[in-house]
Amino acid sequence: MQLRRCGTDAVLVEVDSLDEVEAVRAAVAAAGSPDVVELVPAARTVLIVARPGGLPSIRRILAGASLVHHPGTDSTEVVIPVRYDGPDLDLVADTAGLTTAEVVELHTGATYRVAFCGFAPGFAYLTGLPEPLRQPRLPSPRTKVPAGSVAVAGEFTAAYPRATPGGWRLIGRTDAPLFDPCRPTPALLAPGHRVRFEALP
Template identity: 50%
Template sequence: MRVRRAGDAALLVETDDLAAAHRLHAAVRDAALPGVVDVVPGERTVLVVADPARCDLGRLAARLTDLPLPASASEDAPPVEIPVVYDGADLEEVAELTGLSPEEVARRHAGSSYTVAYLGFSPGFGYLTGLDPVLHVPRRASPRTAVPAGSVAIAGPYSAVYPSQSPGGWRLLGRSDLPLWDVRRDPPSLLQPGTRVRFVPKETP
């Protein structure tokens, strides 16, 4: 674990892997350290934002390295199941890129176990690790100006579901009607760092 200053009001903690980042995120969140105002996990980092008027960053850095980490973050919780209709606009193209049939692309995508590495890009957008390496394909050369909410997509080593309509260059495999972002929910995002996810194939209505 390596702790670096990130400006005048934050520390960036570098961990060895995704699981360690999730464990540290959970530990800092649960410890409710005085002066800490936000904790933002990444794939192998945790950004700890503090109020300099209430917290000495040097002492906080020392505290972080000594903080007991839980055995796991949320790995023991049941996975969030996301129903998917595999009829995406890029399904055929992904099949051509991977040398698989569209049915096999869908089967492999649904057959993997995913973990939310971190949230980013837009509210509730979770970067999911665990994608079958055969399905690691590049982003589209020309991004779409509007990707529909609920679109299930892949790009590089990640999979994701677009929580709301937005521009995007990921390749679309299908769609889901499960709301991932709801301001009336607490928390609004259904997915959180460390959440396990499973995609469940659904017949075309």
């Protein structure tokens, strides 16, 4: 674990894996310190913003943090209904050597975890994708991916909260309200949440 000072009241924690990112995020969140203003995980880092004078408290929490995460401590689970009719469903099935029904079964049979959010408001990178569905991005990205599209790319799966360009393989779509700026918490998914996908007829 490497710590890098960011301005006067923040520290960037650098680690080696997504699992270690989640371990740091979960440890800091569980500490419930009033000195923590914001906690922002990414692929290999966690940015911790403290209130003025709060960095020593944050450093003490990090000194006692384990880099092993115990997922059983997470309590929030979100179920996202999906119509599996995406334009790349056949491609994903062919690449994996599966039928489309088996792709759906694999995708809905796993429990995912929000590793971090980014790219667009409400866009959550979910880990836990079954190995056969871990496939590369499209050779040429689409200029517009429809809002609600459910997709896979590399080790991640995600749902697009709004229409944006994107190169992920689209396997379905959801009407779940992934991002609503009028809600007290605009994003439906936050780091640490567990997520399951449920197939609609």
